[in-house]
Amino acid sequence: MIQLWVIEDHPEMRQAYYELINSAEDMRCAYSFSNCEDAIQELSTGHHPDIILLDIGLPGMNGIEGITVMKSIAPMVKIIIQTVYEDSDKIFRAICAGAIGYILKQSSSEKILEAIRETEAGGSPISARIAVKVLSIFSKFHIPENNYGLTAREKEILHLLVEGFTNVQISKKIFLSPHTVGTHIKNIYSKLQVHSRSEMVAKALKENLI
Amino acid sequence: MIQLWVIEDHPEMRQAYYELINSAEDMRCAYSFSNCEDAIQELSTGHHPDIILLDIGLPGMNGIEGITVMKSIAPMVKIIIQTVYEDSDKIFRAICAGAIGYILKQSSSEKILEAIRETEAGGSPISARIAVKVLSIFSKFHIPENNYGLTAREKEILHLLVEGFTNVQISKKIFLSPHTVGTHIKNIYSKLQVHSRSEMVAKALKENLI
DNA sequence: CAAGAAATACCGCAAACGCGGTATTTACTC
DNA sequence: GAGTAAATACCGCGTTTGCGGTATTTCTTG
Numbered sequence: 001m002i003q004l005w006v007i008e009d010h011p012e013m014r015q016a017y018y019e020l021i022n023s024a025e026d027m028r029c030a031y032s033f034s035n036c037e038d039a040i041q042e043l044s045t046g047h048h049p050d051i052i053l054l055d056i057g058l059p060g061m062n063g064i065e066g067i068t069v070m071k072s073i074a075p076m077v078k079i080i081i082q083t084v085y086e087d088s089d090k091i092f093r094a095i096c097a098g099a100i101g102y103i104l105k106q107s108s109s110e111k112i113l114e115a116i117r118e119t120e121a122g123g124s125p126i127s128a129r130i131a132v133k134v135l136s137i138f139s140k141f142h143i144p145e146n147n148y149g150l151t152a153r154e155k156e157i158l159h160l161l162v163e164g165f166t167n168v169q170i171s172k173k174i175f176l177s178p179h180t181v182g183t184h185i186k187n188i189y190s191k192l193q194v195h196s197r198s199e200m201v202a203k204a205l206k207e208n209l210i
Numbered sequence: 211m212i213q214l215w216v217i218e219d220h221p222e223m224r225q226a227y228y229e230l231i232n233s234a235e236d237m238r239c240a241y242s243f244s245n246c247e248d249a250i251q252e253l254s255t256g257h258h259p260d261i262i263l264l265d266i267g268l269p270g271m272n273g274i275e276g277i278t279v280m281k282s283i284a285p286m287v288k289i290i291i292q293t294v295y296e297d298s299d300k301i302f303r304a305i306c307a308g309a310i311g312y313i314l315k316q317s318s319s320e321k322i323l324e325a326i327r328e329t330e331a332g333g334s335p336i337s338a339r340i341a342v343k344v345l346s347i348f349s350k351f352h353i354p355e356n357n358y359g360l361t362a363r364e365k366e367i368l369h370l371l372v373e374g375f376t377n378v379q380i381s382k383k384i385f386l387s388p389h390t391v392g393t394h395i396k397n398i399y400s401k402l403q404v405h406s407r408s409e410m411v412a413k414a415l416k417e418n419l420i
Numbered sequence: 421c422a423a424g425a426a427a428t429a430c431c432g433c434a435a436a437c438g439c440g441g442t443a444t445t446t447a448c449t450c
Numbered sequence: 451g452a453g454t455a456a457a458t459a460c461c462g463c464g465t466t467t468g469c470g471g472t473a474t475t476t477c478t479t480g
Contacts, residue, residue, distance in 0.1 A: 095348050101338075115338075124341035128311075128325075128333025134344065135334050138305050151456060164409030166436065180458050186439065187456095195438075196466095199374030201411040361426060376466065390428050396469065397426095405468075406436095 002027040002120050005042075007066070008055040008082075009034050017053060020109050027116060036066030040073065048074040051119055053112075055105075056083045056094065064090070067097040078119050082107075088133045095134070101125040102134075148191045150209070157184045162201050162210055212237040212330050213259040217249050217276070218292075220265075227263060230319050237326060246276030250283065258284040261329055263322075265315075266293045266304065274300070277307040288329050292317075298343045305344070311335040312344075358401045360419070367394045372411050372420055 004021050006029055008014040014032045021029035030049060033039040039052065052070065056063035067079055080101035081094055091102060103115050104127045115125035126134065150158065160170045167185065171178040192209075194200045204210050214231050216239055218224040224242045231239035240259060243249040249262065262280065266273035277289055290311035291304055301312060313325050314337045325335035336344065360368065370380045377395065381388040402419075404410045414420050 092348075095345055098349070100342075100345065118338035121338075122342065123338025124345050125338045126336055126341045126344075128328035128331070128335045131334035131336045131341070132310075132332065134348075135305055135310070138302075138344075138347075153457060161408055162412050164404065164406045164412060166406070168436085176457090177459055179460050182437085182439090183458075183460095185437090189438080194374065196374045196376070197406075197408045197437080198371055198411045201408045202372050202374060202415060205412060205415040363427060378466085386427090387429055389430050392467085392469090393428075393430095395467090399468080407467080 002051060002116060003049040004029045004051050004053060004116065005039060005049045006032040006053045007034075007036060007039050008032065008053070010055075013055075017112075020112065021053075021116070024113055027113075036063065036070070040066070040069055043070060043073045043077075048077050051078045051080060051116060053080050053082060053116070054099075056081050056085065056090065064093045064097050067094060067099055071098040080115060080119055080125065083130075086129060086133060088137055091130060091133050092137055102130045103127045104129060147209070150188065150191060154184055154188050154191070155209075157181060158188055158200075158204055159210060161185070161188075161197060162204055212261060212326060214239045214261050214263060214326065215249060215252075215259045216242040216263045217244075217246060218242065218263070218265040219244050223265075227322075230322065231263075231326070234323055237323075246273065246280070250276070250279055253280060253283045253287075258287050261288045261290060261326060263290050263292060263326070264309075266291050266295065266300065274303050274307050277304060277309055281308040290325060290329055290335065293340075296339060296343060298347055301340060301343050302347055312340045313337045314339060357419070360398065360401055364394055364398050364401070365419075367391060368398055368410075368414055369420060371395070371398075371407060372414055 004027055006014060006017045006021070008017060011034070014034065018029050018032045021027050031039075031042060033042070036054075054063055054066065063081065067081075070077060070079065078100045079098065080103065081099045082103055082105050083090070084105045086104075094102065101115055101119050101124055103111065103125055107115070107127060111127075118125045147155075156174065157170060160173060165173065167181045168178050170176075171181045174181075189195065189200065192200055192203050194203055214237055216224060216227045216231070218227060221244070224244065228239050228242045231237050241249075241252060243252070246264075264273055264276065273291065277291075280287060280289065288310045289308065290313065291309045292313055292315050293300070294315045296314075304312065311325055311329050311334055313322065313335055317325070317337060328335045357365075366384065367380060370383060375383065377391045378388050380386075381391045384391075398410065399405065402410055402413050404413055
């Protein structure tokens with residue numbers, strides 16, 4: 001029996017979700033709240049459900065803050081977000097805050113029940129239209145295979161440089177003379193077109209050369 | 211009418227997908243290939259479908275390379291990946307390469323058809339179990355508001371340090387004595403618990419202190 | 421106002437770095 | 451087998467850093 005709570009400010013919607021969930025024989029909605037604050041108070045008493053169905057765009061404390069607080073009180077609780085918004089930034093923040101599912105409000109009753117079951121089974125239900133946004137955020141992290149023509153040895157040394165080792169420490173670590181390490185670093189500098197370790201480390205991390 | 215191609219190395223599976231798609235009255239599978247190379251050759255002639263259903267884990271050219279090549283020939287083609295793997299790294303690479311959907315091979319026929327329709331409608335169908343991995347990659351970008359108690363001045367200097375300026379350059383830029391800059395850096399070091407610029411820059415970038 | 425935090429400034433010295441060289445050995449390619 | 455790229459090693463010198471101090475001024479806050 002999957003235990004659920006619903007947080008939703010529209011009374012009719014709240015009632016609709018409550019009834020939908022309780023109509024399924026494998027799940028039960030114990031409480032429905034009109035805002036995050038009430039749910040947090042109830043969580044504080046030690047009770048907690050398996051899954052919380054959360055409407056984003058609530059009055060008072062916003063949904064994303066709510067997720068953060070609820071996850072800090074009851075980290076095991078899985079939060080499925082329901083939204084009318086398809087704003088990339090909101091989605092990104094919600095995911096970072098720890099939401100596990102993200103479905104559109106116009107989803108059908110079957111989709112909602114399915115999403116709950118998928119969540120219970122360890123999955124992350126995400127509406128296709130939301131997923132587009134999620135993937136588009138991802139593609140920004142696309143790595144433009146810019147090796148700058150670094151050789152294997154240079155990459156190895158770059159790794160150690162990023163970890164903050166000095167030339168001498170590196171030379172001992174990879175059994176080279178400190179002079180050789182210096183030469184490699186000189187070459188890395190000229191390939192990356194930088195003139196200091198800080199710049200190099202910054203470039204390596206920003207462009208995922210590590 | 212949604213035009214599809216299928217790329218799948220198992221003959222029975224290939225045939226099954228082919229028939230499944232053609233059994234739906236709103237879509238049509240024109241070609242089915244056993245490998246990416248053949249599909250790429252056909253793409254090169256100028257023909258292309260709306261959507262390609264691609265099996266990942268193909269012989270010869272691997273699926274991810276395949277996506278990259280196909281997207282370069284026909285950028286408008288939407289690629290849905292089918293996989294048995296749930297490997298985060300593979301998923302990440304496929305998304306970066308430009309795949310738009312990601313569904314598990316054990317998905318039901320209805321789910322597959324639904325995924326195709328969602329893709330055509332501009333969505334990104336992602337199986338709940340795959341989405342878990344996607345979101346877990348995301349949560350790594352979670353910013354743990356860890357200021358380490360840095361003051362505004364220290365943050366300002368940290369910014370400049372990450373950009374690779376020397377103490378003297380910084381002192382000129384913000385109208386301070388080089389000694390003062392040195393003092394601030396000493397303090398930053400002790401707050402971040404690092405002992406070199408490289409370490410500091412790495413920590414600042416990795417933990418989004420910048 | 422008194423206390424404390426932050427920002428400012430200065431000193432000195434050992435260690436490390438940045439960069440200009442040169443040169444040999446190894447390995448892969450044509 | 452000649453040619454090239456990579457990895458290796460060494461030198462020297464001026465600059466920069468890292469870190470141990472101390473100390474004054476400003477700002478905030480109880």
